[in-house]
Amino acid sequence: MSTVPVTPRHARQPSASVHVATPASRVPSGSMVHASPHYQTTRRHSLYGTEDRVVIDPGSRIWKVGFSGEGRPRDVFLVDSLWGLSRAAEIADREEEDRLLEIYVRAQLRSVFHDILLTDPKSRKVILVEHPLLPVYVKDTFARVLFGNMQVPSISFAPSHLLSLLSVGRITGLVLDCGNLESTALPIFSARPLFPQLRTTPLAGARLTAHLRALLLLFGTYLPPPTSLSGSASIPAATRSTRVPQEVLTDAVIEDIKTRCCFVGDPLDASADMQILGTPSEDPMDLDLPPSERAPSESDFSRVSHDLDSTAASSGFSVVSRSQVGLARNESHLEALANMYKRHSTATDLQLKVTPPATQQTGTGLGTLVIPGWVRERGAEVLFEGGDIDETSVAETILDSLLKVPVDLRRTLACSILITGGTAMLPGFIQRLHSELLRAIASSASSAGRPPMRPDRPRPPAYDRYAVLRPLVPHLAVLNNPSPPPPTGTRGNAQTGKAPAFAPATMPWVGGSLAGSLKTGGVELSREKWDEAAEEERQSAREDASEDMQRRVIRNVLPDWTRMPLPSGAPPVTRAPAPVHIPETAAVGA
């Protein structure tokens, strides 16, 4: 190793002063860990190392896996979109979907145990962090693979929202999980998830991704690679710039933009609008264009490219906006929106190197994608745009859930709101959500923020949706708000920002790890019980000879809150509904 001849950095001598080899510094921290007698007593359990359970937080896009008792997951990785919000309509297609899901889940779980955790699944109990709205067929698939293929001794299903609360040292709170497919708010009181009060909205990571893609297609700029290395200097960037070809925006590129470039700005304020108008918001921002001449100032650049778009390609513009992007609004509206966002953004434009599309592989090297600053800052506005009854904004989802909660719990829950999930990792997201919460409560009476649904009709008598929540405003506290607003002085509000600094995305996993090391957490389903159910199923299938043997029935040993005892009157559902039983031949024939 010492064969590497020269140090790459010569001017690095001062680093010796910074270097961290002070062993004294680690004594206090080390002793802190070992000082706790409790720590050692509980540790003794894992003498043979199999006491710790495996904690798996399987998202539809990102999985986190590790062992309980550890503070961080051992690995986090991306999976293909395993399930979505909709399923195939045809039964045969759905079966195929199930099979593919099982194959994929099996491959992933086997690699989790054998390649990442390097442990024997037969000796490890598993805690599966489950989202409350995780489809039962997905859960069933996990159980099938873990019990059937991996033969784990038991699986505990633990609700992700509750685990997130545990990770901040609480058992009561209102948890919003802003993940990939959905944002789901769930109030939890004293470790009891109040499932009927759950509210959800599809405004989450996947929607943000789609929105970003649309914005970039409309307002981004693409500079193809120069056709020759020498020619690049002579052609100004503005004339090379084109619309963004769709092939450039691969999923990976969008994901990269979302996670590395985007953030959430302060709320749009109508009064501040005028103010900002006066000041040049598009002052020259440094844009490292290829080292040609001193590039025209960024504002010129964007104006030029913009003119190019709107004059030369105005017909193409509308085509793009309708057919490709699917934004059914008209051009002027989009322009207005863009202008408004532009005024409200001071973020710098960014350049990203992207692989040119295969059809345009004429140039040398990589193409350049210019991401307007306001797209970076205001792309996430889509998550805070309320007013749609089916797709409430993230803030409204929280408030709606709060409205459904029994009155005497509202204050307790309002002062312990916790935001988790991967999308909540966007810088500025939580602060913004906090102020959106306040704004939504404040504006629900005046409804100044939302346009009237039908302009020809007078506004109905003020429907004050969140009036009952208004007294709670001084108590409102987001536990993990990293930059809390000035305190209002109430006891509840003082909790703002007092949660431990765990990352919002890993909170459910950390909670799972905590639950595992406390030997608690979720309904535990043992393999014996599962095998019993499998045996029963097999017998009933044998009796019912007409039925297809390969039929999948969701086993009702799976814990599932949606099958909680219903209020008297409605009989509990014990089996999967009949349509699933249609044998393949019948489904296929007809």
Add this chain to the structure above:
Amino acid sequence: MAPNVSYHCPCLSDSTVPPPPHHLSSSSSFHPLHELFFCEECDAIRCNTCVSVEVSGYYCPNCLFEVPSASVRAEKNRRVLPYLCARNCFLCPCCRNTLSVVPSDPPETDDGRTLPVSAVGEPPFFLYCNYCRWDSAEVDITFEKPTGLAGTCTAQLQKFEDSAPDSLEFERLKEHFEPFLLRAGATSSLNPTTSAHSHHHVNPVTAAASSALARDIPGVAKYTPAQSTSGRRSKGARDEMPEYKARVDASSSKGAGLGGEPDVEFMRRLETVSEVASLEQRWSSSWAVSLRLSDIKPLRMPLHSRKSKRCPSCRHILIKPEQKAQSVRYKIKLVAANYIPAITVSMPAVAERRATLNGQATASAAEASLIQAGRSYPFHLALTNPLYDPVQVRLQVQRQLPAGAPRGADDEGTEKARRPPFAVTLPNTAFPIAAFAEAWEYEDDEDMLDDDEFGPERGAREKDARKNKTVGVLERRANVTIVGGEVLIGKDARGELKFNMLVSYTYRSDDPLAEDDVKATPSRRNVPEMKTFSFCTIVSLGTIVPREESRSVNVDL
């Protein structure tokens, strides 16, 4: 894609019929022969997705140091992350290349002489990536002692991991919850319905845990919002959980690393994307982590494991590596290639076409393997016998859709409905394959073969054979038999041309005393008792190009 054959593994499923080939999901039940195992006890093929895997040793993939599994488990107590190489192996956080430990430059004295340096180099050592030039001095990680000294190096990094705020906070959380769980357990043990009374004495934690989530909800009845600010604590003190005081809370340091104001400002002023660390570099940290690329830490090398695999039903070992990490040999190795015939498929017509096209130097690979609709193609299957005994093989095409269950008139339009229209013809009768023999044993045969097989007329004979018959045994040599088949493709066929084929072969079993009649094993000695083993394969010949398309493609290119 070149024509190929994959083998079906039933994976303990009840049905022996492989899934129809046109399902997307079917591809996962078929595997190339070299990935399969064979269990002698069960007389069955096993694949990588059904075998049970055991770890038989841990090692570092970089330095090949074997880590005893006891220490992998036990070191957890010392808070050394046990699944990482405890020696000098680190990964570059930017490109995941292996980092090397390099010394600093020797300091120059005033008079320009360099001081004599030790053999290992000057003290502040740091990690350097030879690929992307990242070095750990950028993030202020340097080492006093150089490479080779496992202990120091571990200690160097250990201090980062030991002071990891996440694990400290985690322990604190545990201490916060444990008394609560105990108390909850105590109250529930007063509850007459709890049957775990005796158990409670054995292990209070377990009892507490079991009832922790199922206990009565405390404070609901007596909770009144008016009193909550002052009275909550006093009234519900026994039941309510005390407020948790975080060691480091989210809003300390203004929320940097958690998306607070500093982060937003940083993002707003961002000049280049490369200043921001990518998600993959940040996401495994459960704690607030800086967005900046300049703050990322080197990664320690995760250990790999040597795995042995067992049959999922009888638990016999199928493959087991030798203990040493450096060794690439196996103690036990029951791979399917030693038990069942290897089959390769080729399409002479397509291959010839490809050859001619190559001659013209105009062909792309995609066009070369064109299979056009509405024509018939011969194909060759070459079967190789791995056994020391000759075998009789019979091939059967599995009908793709059972009669009476076509995929429906209702969805004629779908591609799947049109998929199967091709017919495959294979030799009906069983044919022999000679026994496997070591190379030198063939010498005698070869002389003989030379006379009538490898003569100048051999080519002619083969051509004749090809002309005369496309279906049937075409060639036999050594332990390889080539049989011909034919596929007739319908006029409007499209999609992948692949079909399931059932292969049965009969061999002389050598079960010495027939003590286990049921379990026949193909193996390599001879006692004259015939056994039959069948397995399914999928033969994939390529993609059918519809006629119109193929023409247009030809025009294009």
